[in-house]
Structures are given as C-alpha cells and as structure tokens.
Amino acid sequence: MEFLAARDPANAKWQRDLAAIHEKTGNVLLAQGDELDALVAFRKGLAILERLAGREPTNTDWQRGLSISHVKIGNVLVAQGDESGAREAFRNGLAVADRLAAHDPDNIQWQSDLATSQIKTGDVLMAQGNWAGALGAYRKALMIEERKVARDPANTHWQRDLAVSQFKIGDVLVAQGDGPGALAAYRKGLAIGEGLAARDPANTEWQRDLIVSYVKMNEVTKDKSYIERALKIALTMQERGTLQPRDAWMVEDLRKRLNQ
Numbered sequence: 617m618e619f620l621a622a623r624d625p626a627n628a629k630w631q632r633d634l635a636a637i638h639e640k641t642g643n644v645l646l647a648q649g650d651e652l653d654a655l656v657a658f659r660k661g662l663a664i665l666e667r668l669a670g671r672e673p674t675n676t677d678w679q680r681g682l683s684i685s686h687v688k689i690g691n692v693l694v695a696q697g698d699e700s701g702a703r704e705a706f707r708n709g710l711a712v713a714d715r716l717a718a719h720d721p722d723n724i725q726w727q728s729d730l731a732t733s734q735i736k737t738g739d740v741l742m743a744q745g746n747w748a749g750a751l752g753a754y755r756k757a758l759m760i761e762e763r764k765v766a767r768d769p770a771n772t773h774w775q776r777d778l779a780v781s782q783f784k785i786g787d788v789l790v791a792q793g794d795g796p797g798a799l800a801a802y803r804k805g806l807a808i809g810e811g812l813a814a815r816d817p818a819n820t821e822w823q824r825d826l827i828v829s830y831v832k833m834n835e836v837t838k839d840k841s842y843i844e845r846a847l848k849i850a851l852t853m854q855e856r857g858t859l860q861p862r863d864a865w866m867v868e869d870l871r872k873r874l875n876q
C-alpha cells in the first residue's frame with residue numbers, strides 16, 4: 617500500500633487506506649506495549665489525514681479521522697507521562713470534533729466523539745491540577761451524554777457513559793473540597809450503575825464499576841456499608857472466576873478498608 621500511495625499521492629482512496637493501515641499498526645503495537653513505535657505509526661496516519669483534509673476541508677470523513685488520530689496520539693502520550701503533549705493532542709482532536717458536532721447536532725457518532733474528547737481533555741487537566749478546567753470539560757461531556765440517553769434510554773452503553781461522566785464530575789468536586797456536590801454527582805452515577813448491574817449480573821465490567829462506585833461513596837460518606845457491598849461483589853466474582861487478574865488486589869484492599 618505504501619508503494620501505491622507513493623506512486624500516486626493524488627489518489628485519496630489509497631492515501632486513506634494507508635492512513636488506516638498506520639492506525640491499525642499503531643493499535644497492535646500499543647496492545648503489545650510498544651508505545652514508541654505505536655506513536656510513530658499514529659503520527660504517520662495523522663500526517664496523511666492532515667494532507668487529505670487540507671485538500672478537501674469539507675470532507676467530514678477526513679475530519680473525523682483527524683479527530684480520532686489526535687485522540688490516539690494523546691492516549692499514547694498520557695501513557696508516556698507527557699501530560700502537556702497529551703493535552704495539546706486532545707485539544708486538537710477536540711477542536712475538530714467540536715466543529716463536526718456543531719455541523720450536525722443530530723449525528724450521534726460525532727456527538728459521542730466530542731464527548732470522548734471532552735473526557736480526555738478533562739482527564740489531562742485533572743492530572744495537571746486544573747480542576748476548574750477539568751470540571752468544565754466533564755460537564756460538557758455530561759450534557760452530551762444526557763441528550764443521548766434521553767434519545768434512547770434503553771441504550772446501556774450510553775447509560776454507562778453517563779454514569780462515568782457523573783463520577784468524573786464527582787472526583788473533581790472532591791478535589792475542590794465540595795463534599796455535598798461530589799456526593800450528589802456520585803449518587804446519580806451510582807443509581808445508573810446499580811441499574812445496569814441488576815439488569816445483567818453476569819456483566820463483569822458493570823460489576824467492577826459498581827465496586828468502584830461503592831468505594832467512592834464510602835470515601836465521601838465514611839459509611840462502611842458501601843465497602844461491605846463492594847467486598848461482597850468482589851468475593852462473588854472471585855469465587856466465580858470472573859475477577860480479572862488485574863483486579864485481584866481489590867479483595868485485600870476492601871478488607872483493609874473495612875477494618876480501618
């Protein structure tokens with residue numbers, strides 16, 4: 617594909633296919649833990665998309681590809697500890713996603729891309745101690761998720777995204793010392809999480825979400841009954857063999873919290 621793309625740089629399809637190959641290569645390298653080469657691959661794909669978008673600024677496919685590439689690069693930079701670089705990448709992706717979402721407010725995919733960019737931006741700002749900026753980004757994401765859920769209340773994926781936004785807002789409010797505000801946000805997220813977990817007890821991701829939610833509630837309220845509930849879920853998952861190895865530490869940690 618590189619040979620074809622180099623042979624005819626004006627062929628937009630071949631150029632886009634090459635960008636897609638670079639993206640897939642980056643995904644594989646990142647999954648293998650090779651962050652440096654993954655970053656190189658993502659940046660190669662981005663360079664191609666920038667050229668395509670420069671030639672045809674109104675092509676929304678090129679624009680969306682740009683937004684996604686910036687986010688992928690930002691994710692790698694976060695993993696490498698480059699917060700300023702990640703913030704710049706997420707800012708670039710957010711700018712593109714914002715334009716697309718404004719162009720067609722009914723396009724759910726573009727709205728979801730914008731919410732993701734807001735969350736990513738908020739995460740970096742939170743890590744940098746910019747709580748006001750992080751809160752603003754999370755609240756913008758929340759507004760998008762609320763509109764999506766209002767459109768399709770049965771969509772469990774959107775329900776979870778809404779819960780995540782609530783908890784991220786709660787985390788910022790905790791950092792700002794606003795306990796009551798954090799508790800209100802956590803309760804809204806918890807209500808969604810409990811509903812999802814009850815709907816499908818076999819869904820390990822939702823059960824894990826519920827454990828984390830209960831711990832957050834305990835940290836704000838100091839009510840150990842939340843830890844008891846979290847521990848019960850973790851032990852049940854452990855007994856069933858559904859507690860992931862990466863989460864094996866949870867049981868011991870919850871026991872320590874219960875005995876403090």
